[in-house]
Amino acid sequence: MIRHECLELLAAKMSDQLVVTSQSGQRIEWSHLSKHEGNLLVGMMGCAIGVATGLALALPHRKVIALDSDGSVLLSLFNLATLGNLRPKNLVVYVFDNGVYSGSRISYPTATAGHTDLAAVARGAGIVDSHTIRDIEEFKKKGIEALARNALAFFVCKVEESLIHREIARPNTDLAENKYTFVRYLERTEKKTIPFMGRG
Amino acid sequence: MKDELAKRLVQGLKRAGINFVTYLPETRLSQIVPLLRDDPDMELISAASEQEAVTIAAGATLGGKQAAVYMENTGIYVSSYSLLVTGKQLGVPILLVIGYLGGVPDQRNSFLYSTIGKHTIPTLEALGIEHMLLNNSDQLEVNLNDAVRAANAQRAPFALLFAGEFSV
Numbered sequence: 199m200i201r202h203e204c205l206e207l208l209a210a211k212m213s214d215q216l217v218v219t220s221q222s223g224q225r226i227e228w229s230h231l232s233k234h235e236g237n238l239l240v241g242m243m244g245c246a247i248g249v250a251t252g253l254a255l256a257l258p259h260r261k262v263i264a265l266d267s268d269g270s271v272l273l274s275l276f277n278l279a280t281l282g283n284l285r286p287k288n289l290v291v292y293v294f295d296n297g298v299y300s301g302s303r304i305s306y307p308t309a310t311a312g313h314t315d316l317a318a319v320a321r322g323a324g325i326v327d328s329h330t331i332r333d334i335e336e337f338k339k340k341g342i343e344a345l346a347r348n349a350l351a352f353f354v355c356k357v358e359e360s361l362i363h364r365e366i367a368r369p370n371t372d373l374a375e376n377k378y379t380f381v382r383y384l385e386r387t388e389k390k391t392i393p394f395m396g397r398g
Numbered sequence: 399m400k401d402e403l404a405k406r407l408v409q410g411l412k413r414a415g416i417n418f419v420t421y422l423p424e425t426r427l428s429q430i431v432p433l434l435r436d437d438p439d440m441e442l443i444s445a446a447s448e449q450e451a452v453t454i455a456a457g458a459t460l461g462g463k464q465a466a467v468y469m470e471n472t473g474i475y476v477s478s479y480s481l482l483v484t485g486k487q488l489g490v491p492i493l494l495v496i497g498y499l500g501g502v503p504d505q506r507n508s509f510l511y512s513t514i515g516k517h518t519i520p521t522l523e524a525l526g527i528e529h530m531l532l533n534n535s536d537q538l539e540v541n542l543n544d545a546v547r548a549a550n551a552q553r554a555p556f557a558l559l560f561a562g563e564f565s566v
Contacts, residue, residue, distance in 0.1 A: 218457070238460070242483040248450040249484060252457020252465070255443065256418065276446035280454075284443070373488050381460060392462050393415065394491045394550040 199334050201294045201357045202227050207338060208263070208292070211345055212236075214387060215261040216253055216380075220246035222267040222301060223363030224294055230366045235383035241373050244273035247281070247291060254286040257388070261288050261345065268295040268310045268354075275319065281350065282324020290344050291352045296359045305359060317354040328352040399564050403535055404429035407564075410542040411466060412439060416493060418463035419443070420451040424470030426497035426506070426565045431468075448473030449480045452555075455492045456484035464546065466493035471500070471518040471559070481525055481555055491549035491556070494527070498559035503533045505565045518559070527555050533562025 201224055209231040216236045219225040221243050229239055238253075240246050250264035271277070271293050281289070297311035310316055320328035327344075331337050331353050344351040371379075381392050399407075408430050411419075419434055420443045434442045441463070445451035448469045455465035469477070474496065484490055500507055500515020507515065522529045528548060532541055541558065549556035 240484065241487065242479075244449070245453045245456075245480055245484055248453025248480070249457035249460070251450075252420075252454040252459070252463075253461040254457075255441065255454070256458040256461025256463045274447075274450060277450055279446045280444075280450060377460070377488055377490075384461065388462065390462060392460070393464050394459060394553065396550050 199332065199337065199355065199357050200360050200362070201296070201355070202360060202362045203334055204292070204294070204337050204341070204355055204357070205231050205265075207342055211342060215263055215345070216257070217263045217265065218246045218250040218253065219265040220244070220267060220270040222270060224265050224267065226363040226366065226368050228265055229369035229371070235379050237376070238380045239369060239371070239373075239376050243267070243270040246270065247274060247277040250289060250291070251277070251281060251284065251286060254289040255284070258286070258288055261290070264289065264291045266291060266293045268293060268297065268308045268316060269299050271316055272309055272314075278320050278323035278325060281352070282320070285324070285350045287348045287350060289350050292341065293352070293354045294357050295354050296357050298359050300359055317352070320352045320354075325350060325352045328354075330354045330356060332356045399427055399429055399566065401429055403564065404433060406535060406538055408433040408437065410539045411495070412437070413539060414542040414546040415464040416466045416546065417441065418455065418458045418465040419468055420445050420455045420465070421468035422448055422451060422470070422473060424497040424499070426499065427468065427495070427560055448477035452477045452480040452492065453484050456480075456488065456490040459490050459492060466495050468495040470497045472514055474518055474521055474557075478521065478525060481527065485555040486526055489553035491553055493546055493549055494555055494557040496557055496559050498531070498561040498565070501559070501561050503531070503561035503565070505562065522557050527557050528552065529557035529559055531559045531561065532564060535563055
C-alpha cells in the first residue's frame with residue numbers, strides 16, 4: 199500500500215472536515231491533493247494529534263482528522279494515553295507507518311520496523327477502535343468508513359516507503375498564512391468570531 | 399496558596415475570558431484544579447505531558463476557545479518544543495499559568511527546586527515568550543486581563559509565573 203493512494207481516497211471524501219497534518223511526506227502530498235481551507239498543515243513532528251485533539255474538543259460537532267506518521271507518533275506517545283481517556287467521538291487518526299524516518303533521506307528505521315506495534319500501543323492506552331491496515335481494500339473499507347462514524351478511531355496504515363513527496367511541489371503557503379486561512383474558514387462555517395483574532 | 403486566593407485566581411481567569419484549561423498538576427497552585435473542574439463554564443483537560451498540554455490548548459484556541467495551560471515551571475522545559483512550534487512559529491495565543499518553583503520568591507524553595515527555578519526565566523526569554531512574575535495578588539485580576547490581552551495581541555504564548563504569596 200502506498201500512502202499517496204490512501205490520501206487520494208481521503209481527499210475525495212473531504213467536505214467540511216478539519217484536517218491536521220504533521221511534518222512528513224504526507225504534509226506535502228496532502229497539500230498537493232487537497233486545497234481545502236480546513237487543512238492545517240502543522241509544520242513539525244509530534245504536534246498534529248495534540249492540535250487535532252484540541253480542535254475536536256473545541257468543536258465537537260465537526261469531524262477532525264489527524265494525518266500522522268510513525269516517527270511523529272513515537273515522538274509523542276503520551277498523546278495515546280490522553281486520547282484513550284478523552285475518546286473524542288469526532289476524531290479520526292491515520293498514522294502512515296512506513297517504518298522509516300524518510301525525511302532523513304537515508305531512511306533509518308523507526309521502532310515500528312522492529313518489534314513495536316503502534317495499534318497495540320494505542321489499544322493498551324485505551325483507544326478501543328485501533329486497527330492496523332495493511333492493504334488498500336482494507337483502507338477503503340475500515341479507514342474510509344470511519345469518517346461516517348461518530349467514534350474515535352485510530353488507524354495504523356502500513357505503507358511502503360515511497361518518494362512521491364520528493365517529486366511533487368512542496369506547499370508554498372507559510373504557516374501563518376495557512377493558520378489565518380484555516381481560522382477564517384472556521385469563522386465563516388461556524389458563524390462565529392474566533393476570540394483571539396480581535397480587532398485591529 | 400490559600401483557598402480564597404485560589405478562588406480569586408479561577409474567577410480572574412474566567413473574567414479574563416479563559417474557558418479551556420489543559421494541565422498537569424503541581425504543588426503551588428493545585429487548589430485551582432477542583433475549582434476549574436467543577437466550574438460549568440470551564441473545560442478542564444488532563445494531559446500526560448506538558449508538551450501535549452500546549453498542543454491541545456493550541457488546537458482549542460484555533461477552534462475558538464480562549465485557552466490556558468496550567469503547569470509547574472519544569473513543564474516549560476518539557477514543552478519548549480511545542481511552545482516554539484505551535485505557540486511561536488504557528489502564532490497561537492496561549493496563557494501559561496505556571497507554578498514557579500525554585501525561584502528566589504518561591505516561599506518553599508529548597509535544594510530540590512533551585513536549579514529548576516534558576517533557568518526558568520532565561521528559558522522563556524530564549525523562546526521569546528513574554529512573562530510576568532506575580533509575587534502578590536494585589537493586582538491579580540488586572541494582571542490576568544493584561545496577560546490574556548497581550549497573548550492575543552502578540553498571537554503568542556504569554557507566561558504568568560506565580561510565586562511569593564501564591565507559593566505559601
